Amino acid sequence: MKQLKGLALAARGELEIVMTREFAAPRRTVFRALTTPELVKRWLYGPDPWMLAVCEIDLRVGGRYRYVWKNRTDGSEMGAGGVFREIAAPERLVQTERFDDAWYPGESLITTVLTEHAGTTTFTATLRYESRQARDTVLKSPMEEGAGQSYERLAQLVTSLEA
Amino acid sequence: MTSTQRLDTTFGALADPTRRAILSRLTSGEASVMELSRRFAISQPAISKHLRVLERAGLVSRRRAAQRRLCRLEPRPLAEADRWLETYRAFWEARFRKLDTLLDELTAQERARRRPRRAGGGHR
Numbered sequence: 001m002k003q004l005k006g007l008a009l010a011a012r013g014e015l016e017i018v019m020t021r022e023f024a025a026p027r028r029t030v031f032r033a034l035t036t037p038e039l040v041k042r043w044l045y046g047p048d049p050w051m052l053a054v055c056e057i058d059l060r061v062g063g064r065y066r067y068v069w070k071n072r073t074d075g076s077e078m079g080a081g082g083v084f085r086e087i088a089a090p091e092r093l094v095q096t097e098r099f100d101d102a103w104y105p106g107e108s109l110i111t112t113v114l115t116e117h118a119g120t121t122t123f124t125a126t127l128r129y130e131s132r133q134a135r136d137t138v139l140k141s142p143m144e145e146g147a148g149q150s151y152e153r154l155a156q157l158v159t160s161l162e163a
Numbered sequence: 164m165t166s167t168q169r170l171d172t173t174f175g176a177l178a179d180p181t182r183r184a185i186l187s188r189l190t191s192g193e194a195s196v197m198e199l200s201r202r203f204a205i206s207q208p209a210i211s212k213h214l215r216v217l218e219r220a221g222l223v224s225r226r227r228a229a230q231r232r233l234c235r236l237e238p239r240p241l242a243e244a245d246r247w248l249e250t251y252r253a254f255w256e257a258r259f260r261k262l263d264t265l266l267d268e269l270t271a272q273e274r275a276r277r278r279p280r281r282a283g284g285g286h287r
Binding site: 006007009010011013014019021023024025026029030032033039042043044045046047132136138139140 | 170171174175177178247248251252254255256257258259261262263264265266267269270273
């Protein structure tokens with residue numbers, strides 16, 4: 001089987017983060033996994049002990065989506081949501097994102113593009129923030145306290161992924 | 164400077180395309196302001212201004228050699244900024260691995276659904 005490219009991540013300009021990854025599935029399947037609540041619940045969570053407790057998606061232009069992650073150990077919650085701006089299944093999705101506890105200032109605009117070649121889908125998500133400060137806060141988030149995960153847990157995760 | 168402030172300074176310095184190009188040039192060795200100015204077709208004062216930002220971020224250091232002032236790349240802050248991206252990357256990669264598993268399952272289901280019934284089962 002073809003070796004897929006792992007996640008590539010880059011800060012672009014002052015406002016954007018660009019994520020690129022390949023998936024071994026046709027893009028309509030990937031699109032479905034990105035936009036169907038029962039399916040999103042099965043991957044958009046973690047690291048442990050965080051689970052995606054609420055996942056509501058009204059997949060229409062102007063429709064809203066809402067995610068609530070819950071920490072199974074201490075019961076704390078983290079919610080986020082936004083509005084769909086553009087939907088062109090299975091190739092393009094544009095949505096806003098805002099967290100309930102505004103851990104980065106303002107709102108971001110997420111543009112997801114799926115391209116398919118020989119059964120492999122390339123996923124590109126461009127996350128655009130309102131300010132450089134917001135973008136950098138997001139990039140640093142896993143390393144700072146109060147923004148979800150502790151650095152140690154992530155360090156363990158990094159080690160386990162490299163193993 | 165705290166580590167967060169230092170990283171802000173690093174990313175601020177890296178936000179400008181000319182400064183990134185200067186750093187990229189310095190990866191292949193030291194250069195003088197004049198050389199950089201000629202290479203990028205930018206005035207020496209403008210290059211010096213960019214170099215001051217890079218210097219403040221600890222990305223570049225300067226030394227005198229005979230009549231020339233040479234700039235060199237200081238890789239440490241870059242390595243730190245890189246580690247940052249790496250941590251964020253690991254966070255998302257863990258989620259995408261779950262998505263890989265889910266996609267395998269969905270693809271197998273779709274394939275099974277499309278597969279025609281075996282001969283003999285195909286009345287109608």
